[in-house]
Amino acid sequence: MAKKKEATVEERLRALYDLQLIDSRIDEIKNVRGELPLEVEDLEDEVTGLNTRLEKLTAELQQIDDDIKSKKNLIEEAKALIKKYSEQQKNVRNNREYNSITKEVEFQELEIQLAEKHIKEFKAQIEQKKEVIAQSKERLAEREAHLKHKKDELDAILAETEKEEKALIKKSEEFEKQIEDRLVMAYKRIRDNVKNGLAVVAVERGASGGSFFTIPPQVQMEIASRKKIITDEHSGRILIDPALANEEKEKMEKLFGSL
Secondary structure (H helix, E strand, C coil): CHHHHHCCHHHHHHHHHHHHHHHHHHHHHHHHHCCHHHHHHHHHHHHHHHHHHHHHHHHHHHHHHHHHHHHHHHHHHHHHHHHHHHHHHCCCCCHHHHHHHHHHHHHHHHHHHHHHHHHHHHHHHHHHHHHHHHHHHHHHHHHHHHHHHHHHHHHHHHHHHHHHHHHHHHHHHHHHHCCCHHHHHHHHHHHHHCCCCCCEEEEECCEECCCCCECCHHHHHHHHHCCCCEECCCCCCEEECHHHHHHHHHHHHHHHHHC
């Protein structure tokens, strides 16, 4: 902590700009990946959803098959009962017994008709579900192929950049430790509030980098003197002079080349 307090304004500005250059490099690497990680994640979710749907449809098909077997068994049982009742009718003693058995036969015949109707409906459901399964399998194959392509694409980018990104993140953490906490917090807050993540920028053609607002000559002189930390009144960015920026860029390019 003592070393941080002894740092001059110029040393703080250099350290902040070095941190900015490292973080901007990390941002570039992330931009190269772009939306690929999210695309891969969405495709993985879709593939999982399709597999779950296929499992459910297959289970439903099995249930329908079981229902058809149950109805066929019911038909066989009804036919056996009809045969039994038909034999009983031959030995009836009165009309009352005959009518009672006739009603039982009619009831079993209705059971057979209803079971056959259900079987027909079940078979129609099977055809419909088989069609949906075929479409789902086709969609799944297409999505799996697309997922593999996107994963290969992402893996290739990661293979090229992962080592550098890890090294840069480590360097970013090291450089943060060289700067007092108050400045690091201010730097991060500014980075979060600007769309390109540039919290420390050089004065370019009399204006704040990335801005069209002109900086008064007197303020430009103060920035060049490196005696105090000055922020852009419009964007809140920390401003540095072009000479300091160029010196730090050259230094950091060498660092990046060694990673």
